[in-house]
Amino acid sequence: xxxxxxxxxxxxxxxxxxxxxxxxxxxxxxxxxxxxxxxxxxxxxxxxxxxxxxxxxxxxxxxxxxxxxxxxxxxxxxxxxxxxxxxxxxxxxxxxxxxxxxxxxxxxxxxxxxxxxxxxxxxxxxxxxxxxxxxxxxx
Amino acid sequence: xxxxxxxxxxxxxxxxxxxxxxxxxxxxxxxxxxxxxxxxxxxxxxxxxxxxxxxxxxxxxxxxxxxxxxxxxxxxxxxxxxxxxxxxxxxxxxxxxxxxxxxxxxxxxxxxxxxxxxxxxxxxxxxxxxxxxxxxxxxxxxxxxxxxxxxxxxxxxxxxxxxxxxxxxxxxxxxxxxxxxxxxxxxxx
Numbered sequence: 117x118x119x120x121x122x123x124x125x126x127x128x129x130x131x132x133x134x135x136x137x138x139x140x141x142x143x144x145x146x147x148x149x150x151x152x153x154x155x156x157x158x159x160x161x162x163x164x165x166x167x168x169x170x171x172x173x174x175x176x177x178x179x180x181x182x183x184x185x186x187x188x189x190x191x192x193x194x195x196x197x198x199x200x201x202x203x204x205x206x207x208x209x210x211x212x213x214x215x216x217x218x219x220x221x222x223x224x225x226x227x228x229x230x231x232x233x234x235x236x237x238x239x240x241x242x243x244x245x246x247x248x249x250x251x252x253x254x255x
Numbered sequence: 256x257x258x259x260x261x262x263x264x265x266x267x268x269x270x271x272x273x274x275x276x277x278x279x280x281x282x283x284x285x286x287x288x289x290x291x292x293x294x295x296x297x298x299x300x301x302x303x304x305x306x307x308x309x310x311x312x313x314x315x316x317x318x319x320x321x322x323x324x325x326x327x328x329x330x331x332x333x334x335x336x337x338x339x340x341x342x343x344x345x346x347x348x349x350x351x352x353x354x355x356x357x358x359x360x361x362x363x364x365x366x367x368x369x370x371x372x373x374x375x376x377x378x379x380x381x382x383x384x385x386x387x388x389x390x391x392x393x394x395x396x397x398x399x400x401x402x403x404x405x406x407x408x409x410x411x412x413x414x415x416x417x418x419x420x421x422x423x424x425x426x427x428x429x430x431x432x433x434x435x436x437x438x439x440x441x442x443x444x
Binding site: 155157158159161164165166167168169170173174176181182185189192193195196197199200202231232233234235246251252253254255 | 258260263264265266267268269270311312315316325328329332398402403408411412415416418419420422424426431434
């Protein structure tokens with residue numbers, strides 16, 4: 117183990133906005149990250165981002181697979197936001213853009229490496245492509 | 256209904272075997288504040304939410320939690336892959352081997368089996384959302400403990416991602432609860 121000591125004092129956390137009782141930057145967030153930056157943080161909303169143990173988010177290789185995951189993640193995080201703020205037009209536009217981009221990247225990935233969903237066109241082949249390795253837990 | 260996507264929400268590629276860490280990770284697999292508890296509690300509670308915002312939010316967060324359960328399982332799988340019986344014994348996993356071999360049975364980090372008592376559903380949407388806020392905070396705290404227990408970047412990166420998701424979910428539940436209180440929303444029976 118290193119000499120790291122857990123920070124037990126909530127209020128000395130960097131960016132510990134989510135634990136503040138008066139934090140209200142909910143509707144119309146001041147900004148969102150781009151999908152890659154949001155994905156490596158696990159959070160599309162800079163107003164809400166709160167890191168632990170490291171000041172730098174862990175970088176991921178910037179390849180097509182990461183971008184596919186990143187766009188899907190971006191759309192999903194905005195999806196959760198829109199569930200409770202359904203009238204935010206800018207966010208609906210961002211959701212739509214990222215979803216279309218994620219779908220496009222997923223199509224491209226599947227045509228190269230095989231199906232990610234059973235209903236993929238790349239699964240309508242002989243022999244049955246769905247069984248092809250790898251499964252998600254196998255690295 | 257649900258559809259399976261044959262990938263993880265965030266990549267898990269662990270190169271170094273670490274049986275002790277795998278054992279600790281069971282806390283988020285079948286423990287009280289695990290991803291499974293979270294997924295099931297939100298699925299239980301969505302039927303008694305007072306409006307579409309609550310039904311949508313609980314459905315979508317529950318779905319994400321199932322994807323997180325798969326990430327935790329993948330981490331345990333990769334951390335224990337190729338372990339010998341001797342290594343399992345040394346890591347305190349001899350009992351796990353005796354009962355389950357290398358199967359991913361649902362227990363917490365101490366081998367206590369999963370129970371639906373970990374989920375909570377009162378039928379009162381404010382009580383439920385406040386309990387969900389607490390559940391997200393407890394899961395965040397657990398992820399911080401898990402991050403304290405390792406220095407392996409392959410393990411830390413997905414843990415940091417999962418911890419951050421608890422922060423976002425907590426905020427969304429809090430916002431929804433505040434909106435319901437502000438708007439004096441009541442559930443139609």
